[in-house]
Amino acid sequence: MLNIPNSRLKLILIYGLLAAIALITLFPLLWLISTALKSPTENILQSPPQLLPSQPTLNNFLTVWRSLPFAQYIYNSTLVAVLTVALNLLFCSLAAYPLARLSFVGRNSIFLAIVSTIMIPFQIVMIPLYILTVQLGLRNTYLGIIFPSLASAFGIFLLRQAFMGVPKELEESARMDGSSELGLWWHIMLPAIRPALVTLSIFVFIGSWSDFLWPLIVIQDESLYTLPLGVAKLAGTFSLDWRLVAAGSIISVAPILLLFLFLQRYIVPTETNTGVKG
Numbered sequence: 153m154l155n156i157p158n159s160r161l162k163l164i165l166i167y168g169l170l171a172a173i174a175l176i177t178l179f180p181l182l183w184l185i186s187t188a189l190k191s192p193t194e195n196i197l198q199s200p201p202q203l204l205p206s207q208p209t210l211n212n213f214l215t216v217w218r219s220l221p222f223a224q225y226i227y228n229s230t231l232v233a234v235l236t237v238a239l240n241l242l243f244c245s246l247a248a249y250p251l252a253r254l255s256f257v258g259r260n261s262i263f264l265a266i267v268s269t270i271m272i273p274f275q276i277v278m279i280p281l282y283i284l285t286v287q288l289g290l291r292n293t294y295l296g297i298i299f300p301s302l303a304s305a306f307g308i309f310l311l312r313q314a315f316m317g318v319p320k321e322l323e324e325s326a327r328m329d330g331s332s333e334l335g336l337w338w339h340i341m342l343p344a345i346r347p348a349l350v351t352l353s354i355f356v357f358i359g360s361w362s363d364f365l366w367p368l369i370v371i372q373d374e375s376l377y378t379l380p381l382g383v384a385k386l387a388g389t390f391s392l393d394w395r396l397v398a399a400g401s402i403i404s405v406a407p408i409l410l411l412f413l414f415l416q417r418y419i420v421p422t423e424t425n426t427g428v429k430g
Contacts, residue, residue: 181405187398188212196394212399216386222403224375225382229361230407232294232378236301236360237353244307244352249337251308252315253323263312269305274365282369296370297378301360307352314348315341350418358408379404 182203187196189208216222250256251263281300290296318341326340342349364380371377377385383400 184398184401184405187394188402190395192395212395213403216396216400216403220382220385220400221375222379222382222400225377225379226403226407228294228376229378229380229404232297233357233360235294236298237356239298239302240304240307240356241349241353243303245311245337245342245349247303248308248311248315249341252312253318253341254333263308266305267309270309274300278366278369285370291370292373292376294376297363297367297376298360300366301356304356307356310348310352311345314345318344347418350415354412354415357411361408362404 183201186203186205189210189212190196190205191207191209191211194202194206247266251259251266285291285296285299288299290299322340322344323336326336331339361378362380363378364384367378367381368384371381383397383404386397386400
């Protein structure tokens with residue numbers, strides 16, 4: 153028998169367990185890619201399932217791209233997601249800053265009321281939001297899709313906690329230099345919480361990009377369809393050809409994966425204390 157030290161054995165078991173969890177987590181994505189690459193002659197429902205295509209092809213992607221205006225869907229989703237992220241960061245940071253750094257009557261009560269709304273399901277407020285959207289003339293517009301996501305209780309909570317972690321010495325130094333509250337918020341506080349801003353951006357972008365229910369309700373014009381609506385249309389266009397549906401899903405998911413891979417290096421703690429002299 154091999155004599156393996158206990159510490160190395162524990163390390164092997166930990167990495168083995170993590171690899172198994174990663175494989176289980178990634179299996180649906182791997183199966184989606186496998187289905188999208190299979191040719192029409194392959195049975196995607198065979199038993200036992202075959203993960204690797206015997207005749208991989210990209211024709212499914214070409215068919216989907218040529219049959220539906222996916223370029224327009226990508227443009228719509230990108231525009232909506234980017235605007236949603238920008239407006240969410242703006243309004244959430246403006247709301248979180250006074251709740252974290254300023255003292256006024258009822259501050260904690262206001263924060264508690266905001267956070268408590270996280271427990272309210274979207275389906276409960278969906279109908280009042282739709283009525284308000286129609287009354288504002290935003291139905292069937294890009295702004296109508298963005299409207300419910302202008303700010304979020306989770307974003308305010310996340311940024312408030314980040315603002316509270318900024319050293320007071322930075323704030324006091326800026327005030328001594330004559331900085332206004334908006335100047336302090338823009339020049340000192342926002343750069344100090346960049347990791348929290350990036351984290352919130354990723355969550356908001358993914359939520360906006362993958363949202364299906366609200367755009368389905370508020371959008372009727374196909375030229376304004378986002379990617380989830382376009383992928384849902386595949387099921388009717390091709391009579392549930394799962395190869396084409398999988399190809400459209402890959403097109404929809406790929407930008408999110410690329411965005412996360414690009415931004416994950418920014419989600420690290422920053423040393424805000426470096427600006428403070430002892």
